[in-house]
Amino acid sequence: MNRVHRQPPVALTIAGSDSGGGAGIQADLHTFAAHHVHGTSVITAITAQNTRGVTAAEAVSVDLVRAQLDAVLGDFSVAAVKTGMLGGGALLELVAKYGEDERLPNLVVDPVMVTTTGDSLFAGDPAAYLARLGPLATILTPNLIEARQLLGREIETVDDMREAARALATYGPRAVLVKGGHREEGAAERNAEAAGVSGTAIDVLWCDGQMLDLAAPRVATRNDHGTGCTLAAAIAARLALEHPLPQAVAGAKAYVTEALKAAAEWRLGLGPGPVHHHHGRKSAAL
Numbered sequence: 001m002n003r004v005h006r007q008p009p010v011a012l013t014i015a016g017s018d019s020g021g022g023a024g025i026q027a028d029l030h031t032f033a034a035h036h037v038h039g040t041s042v043i044t045a046i047t048a049q050n051t052r053g054v055t056a057a058e059a060v061s062v063d064l065v066r067a068q069l070d071a072v073l074g075d076f077s078v079a080a081v082k083t084g085m086l087g088g089g090a091l092l093e094l095v096a097k098y099g100e101d102e103r104l105p106n107l108v109v110d111p112v113m114v115t116t117t118g119d120s121l122f123a124g125d126p127a128a129y130l131a132r133l134g135p136l137a138t139i140l141t142p143n144l145i146e147a148r149q150l151l152g153r154e155i156e157t158v159d160d161m162r163e164a165a166r167a168l169a170t171y172g173p174r175a176v177l178v179k180g181g182h183r184e185e186g187a188a189e190r191n192a193e194a195a196g197v198s199g200t201a202i203d204v205l206w207c208d209g210q211m212l213d214l215a216a217p218r219v220a221t222r223n224d225h226g227t228g229c230t231l232a233a234a235i236a237a238r239l240a241l242e243h244p245l246p247q248a249v250a251g252a253k254a255y256v257t258e259a260l261k262a263a264a265e266w267r268l269g270l271g272p273g274p275v276h277h278h279h280g281r282k283s284a285a286l
């Protein structure tokens with residue numbers, strides 16, 4: 001909260017709409033609100049989507065995305081920005097131009113390419129993500145599949161994730177978070193679980209030349225739709241609140257873990273459902 005003016009900082013999400021409300025713009029605005037940050041949005045695409053997958057998607061025109069960017073950036077003092085689904089090369093290029101003009105401060109780039117359900121959300125060249133947004137990003141947050149596509153190499157172990165984070169950092173972002181939410185655990189980890197040690201969800205963070213493992217208890221739930229969007233939006237919200245970068249990332253991960261725990265028993269939709277973005281707020285109903 002801005003103490004002098006007693007008003008919330010402003011964050012911006014540049015992302016696609018998820019009609020099911022669990023990912024994309026909807027997850028981002030929930031996450032900003034849960035952090036008491038005013039959320040603004042530039043919608044890049046509309047997806048017809050639910051917990052079981054994407055049935056249709058259409059990109060918003062470059063002109064209309066530009067008009068949304070100008071409307072928001074010409075009026076609000078935006079403190080942090082998150083990009084999600086950009087759909088293809090044309091919108092990636094447009095966003096990169098605004099970044100080059102230094103209009104996108106504290107830029108969190110979630111290089112959204114495919115959904116967990118296997119639907120493609122990016123028709124462009126993955127290399128363009130690195131070449132155009134890499135140098136402009138404060139932090140790049142690929143999941144394992146995206147890191148594989150960006151680097152064109154297999155990533156299996158936590159050591160591979162560390163190597164991938166280092167390799168992605170050479171494209172210019174201040175930090176890289178490789179997320180391990182979808183990682184198949186190795187035999188040693190499975191044995192540890194069988195012996196009663198709960199699993200861990202490990203992400204690796206390369207930040208300012210230092211490697212950090214961020215480990216959290218793996219939540220036993222099928223409801224993990226939109227965790228990546230939620231994490232990136234929580235990092236942006238915390239940067240808008242002036243948290244230092246490593247603390248913003250660690251705090252955002254803790255927020256996602258709590259959101260997963262709080263929604264573990266929910267049955268919203270027939271597939272993997274959304275997380276509880278407002279888990280910190282007491283509700284008589286839940």
Ligand SMILES: Nc1ncnc2c1ncn2[C@@H]1O[C@H](COP(=O)(O)OP(=O)(O)OP(=O)(O)O)[C@@H](O)[C@H]1O
Nearest residue numbers: 116143179180181182201217218219226227228229
């Ligand atoms: N079951 C789980 N328990 C704890 N943390 C998890 C779990 N699943 C994912 N996470 C965490 O959630 C965050 C998002 O990671 P994930 O790899 O799922 O991103 P993503 O694939 O981009 O998400 P999305 O499903 O939105 O595409 C990471 O911090 C990851 O470790």
Ligand SMILES: Cc1ncc(CO)c(N)n1
Nearest residue numbers: 016017018023024085115
């Ligand atoms: C619109 C949209 N953006 C991102 C994701 C990735 O989770 C999704 N499923 N839908």
